[in-house]
Amino acid sequence: MTSSRKQLVLVGGGHTHALLLNRLVEEPLEGVDITLVSDVRDAPYSGMLPGHVAGFYSHREMHIDLPLVCEAAGAKFVAGKVIAMDPQSRVLRTDSGEVLDFSPDLLSINVGSHPKVSSVPGASEYAIPSKPVPELLEGWSRVKEECREFEWTIVVVGGGAGGVELTIAMQSQVPERTRFVLVHSHERLLEWHNDRVARHLTGVLRKRGVELRLGDRVTEVQEKSVVLRDGGELNADSVFWVTQPAPPEWLSESGLDLTEKGFIRVKPTLQTVKHPWIFAAGDVATIESDPLPKSGVYAVRMAVPLERNVRAFLSGEELSDYDPQRKTLALIGTADGKAVASYGPFSWYSRGMWRWKDRIDKKFMEQFCR
Ligand SMILES: Cc1cc2nc3c(=O)[nH]c(=O)nc-3n(C[C@H](O)[C@H](O)[C@H](O)COP(=O)(O)OP(=O)(O)OC[C@H]3O[C@@H](n4cnc5c(N)ncnc54)[C@H](O)[C@@H]3O)c2cc1C
Structure with a gap:
């Protein structure tokens, strides 16, 4: 007997997938089994990383507990670093040699980037x-x-x-x-x-x-x-x-359509160009018609369009384009209770900016503490 349940597989617990899972807690995907494959249990939140190094935040405060988020979303957490995939057979392979044969109906990749x-x-x-x-x-x-x-x-x-x-x-x-x-x-x-x-x-x-x-x-x-x-x-x-951020090396053998720099080429729907059932978001993805800066802000913002299109794809509805905001606010801490804000041509440097950053970042993390 074959199961009529659909399989959603998420590779990497980056900002986009953590938020996607969190959103699925409120509004579950009916009839869908969800699996997250991640090489870490604690996913770091980049906005608080320098603040953690500067002693403002503990390890716990700046990390998202992925197994906990999965549990709340009714998803399965699988520990493993994906090092290969075959879009034809829909199989993933991890660095421990494990073959993950979930036959996903939809696979989404949010594995970030690293400096070259x-x-x-x-x-x-x-x-x-x-x-x-x-x-x-x-x-x-x-x-x-x-x-x-x-x-x-x-x-x-x-x-x-x-x-x-x-x-x-x-x-x-x-x-x-x-x-x-x-x-x-x-x-x-x-x-x-x-x-x-x-x-x-x-x-x-x-x-x-x-x-x-x-x-x-x-x-x-x-x-x-x-x-x-x-x-x-x-x-x-x-x-x-x-x-500058570079893509994970294993992608070059993945069979996915990549940009010149090796990032996954996606459409504005966040679907990969050659394989409509594979999506990518965050640093690892480059929208071919509109390359965005690689930043946590965009990885966070992609969660809503990704969720919308995951739902649409799995229920056979029409997908919609992600329309990114052009200007983004960056708040850069100076480790003395102050921060520099950068927004288009504007900049402010004060204690108030740090308090603002601190509030935004804590609010972001609070949503994962259930
Ligand atoms: C020092 C520093 C400070 C930064 N500060 C900011 C900031 O204040 N604001 C901002 O907007 N951006 C900031 N950035 C940039 C930001 O870190 C990235 O743009 C952001 O993390 C990208 O998010 P993501 O969701 O694409 O991936 P990530 O947050 O990198 O998450 C990817 C996840 O996938 C997992 N993973 C990776 N490979 C695999 C694999 N093969 N199999 C399974 N799991 C895998 C990783 O362990 C990780 O948990 C900073 C970067 C640095 C280096």
């Missing part, structure tokens, strides 16, 4: 990447101890919002003698944000003694140093890698 360490010699051996987050936090807790015991030099590579906020957060937690160098390939920090944002944050970094190497590039990472573009060397006891 493989393109610079030595970076994958010696640098600590900002993603996966558990690796970053483990590396940081080791480095923090070293800084407390020894004179230490930390080089951060990447001066976007993540790199800047992380540098400020780390610097707030170690003895003053710790040397920080931030290397960024662009002539100014945070080039995706307006000038005032960059000025505020450049000022904060300088005031806290962080050395800036702008318009420069790390071309090699060695055990205790980094090599710069002009051949010069910088002493580096620890290197943090916070460069």
